[in-house]
Amino acid sequence: MAKEGHKYIFVLGGVMSGVGKGVVTSSIGLLLQQKGYPVNLVKVDPYLNVDAGTMNPTEHGETFVLKSGLETDQDMGNYERFLGHDLTDGDYMTSGMVYQSVIARERALEYGGKCVEAIPHVRDEISRRIKAAAEHNGSRISVIEIGGTIGDFQNALFIDAARMLKVRHPDDVLFVMVSYLPVPSTLGEMKTRPTQHAVRELNSYGVQADFIIARAPQPLDARRKEKLAISCNVHADRIISAPDIKSIYEAPLNFEKDKFSDALLSALNLPEKRRASLAAWRKFATAVADAKAPEVSIAIVGKYFDTGDFVLSDAYLSVIEAIKFSAAKLGLRPKITWVNSKDIERGDAKTLAELAKQQGIIVPGGFGESGIEGKIRTIRFARERKIPYFGLCYGMQLMVIEYARNVLGLKDAHTTEIKKHTVDPVVDVMPDQKDLLADKNYGGTMRLGAYPARLKKGTIARAAYKKDLVEERHRHRYEINPEYIERIEKAGLVFSGTSPDGVLMEIAELPRAKHPFMLGTQFHPELQARPLSPHPLFTEFLKAAVAQKKRK
DSSP states (O other): OOOTTOEEEEEEEOSSSSSSHHHHHHHHHHHHHHTTOOEEEEEEEOSSOSSSTTSOHHHHOOOEEOTTOOEEOTHHHHHHHHHTSOOOGGGEEEHHHHHHHHHHHHHTTTTTTOOOOIIIIIHHHHHHHHHHHHHHHTOSEEEEEEOSOTTOSTTHHHHHHHHHHHHHOTTTEEEEEEEEOOOOTTTOSOOOHHHHHHHHHHHTTTOOOSEEEEEESSOOOHHHHHHHHHHHTOOGGGEEEEEOOSOGGGHHHHHHHTTHHHHHHHHTTOOOOSOOOOHHHHHHHHHHTOTTSOEEEEEEEESOOOBTTBOOGGGGHHHHHHHHHHHHHHTOEEEEEEEEHHHHHTTOHHHHHHHHTOSEEEEOOOOSSTTHHHHHHHHHHHHHTTOOEEEETHHHHHHHHHHHHHTSOOTTEEETTTOTTOSEEEEEOOHHHHHHHHTTOGGGGOEEEEEEEEEOTTSHHHHHHTSSEEEEEEEESOEEOGGGHHHHHHTTOEEEEEOTTSOSEEEEEOOTTTOSOEEEESSOGGGGOBTTBOOHHHHHHHHHHHHHHHHO
């Protein structure tokens, strides 16, 4: 169990989804960490999936993979980026995980023959997990984001578990409600009533908000603060304005204008260990939002765009952020163009013309057949026109397939994920995994989490990392087929990163003499990019993109 006096801050959302609970949770973690307190952040997802690995990116956004290999919600990525360190399995929880654990205990007769019910058994399992995460991390303060919106049926048990913690430890638990205050265009006035209703809905659970984060298009004025304070029973000093900002990385800086971290420590009866030092963060946030910085144009050629009239950039969230971090380091402003690989597949002239204007092209990860030939055509386009190219996971596999087809002349080269009986299975499941697939044991064939890679001297990858052994996170099932590696390398493509035993290909690249930057990774480098420590491969890619502009 967590040590006596451990502090808990629960972050809940009111009025609507997507209000910014994840950014608020991340910001609280950063601010308290800067105050000198060890902090752990926990994400609670109320869905019944055991993890986020089986969910469609067009519906739920990207799947963020932890170092351990656990597939989680994208908010976990924000947590890691703000805190600047890796999270653990205990920092993530779904209803599916909780129920699975309770049912397993019931099957093992661990409840002594009792009738197992949602209350108290499921609720107690939630509390146990929250406390276990605190103990495992050795933190002093836990910040727990409860997914969904107040009033949802799905998250009620999690809110009740938080309520019971408050009942048992009244001085150690705080509730922060993130709510939205709309400004209807026809009225031109900020409205507080939806938030008032959300607070009353929360009261119906037996929970009183200690803080309200007032999300709105513009800053909260004194009159609205006073109105919320009176109607919601929250002191005006604990109503924190959170207006729209250019970048989420400005959020903790904005919160400090209202002395949010001081107010949290005061409410938790904790002394201030040190003044928050946000100079490095402020410098980074300023660079990210710098509209006068030189522009670098990058195309992301993806397939997860089938969401009506909107582009679901959340499907590639970590890629976007990794670009921002490296751009900020180099004093650049990225201009990202979204390109649907299906349009390229159809030979859309306008899309190809747009692609030709770009200084760099990224093909990110993905699964399945949809849009694959469009991606391969994109890779050939980038290779032949010498446009800097960065392939991530599937983007590397397709890069190797394109090279095998159009340089080696293996016209039927493909991945067995798409074409099971291809004559030239350049990308395939490794032999020892095929038996698992035959038994439909799909999870057993996924390479998930952190694995080491050894880098060859004299390559782009080795120069970027400045070391010969690295560790990166994976999420894939198929590998470059070892039977083709010798032929591919003789044709000029270099496998500059491999597993330490040399069996698995981790990085493929063309030498600088042949192409300014043509590199793909079997892993997902974007998952380890951080605001204050950008990923070296993204930085190297953007350097090449800038040089491309000069060449043009």
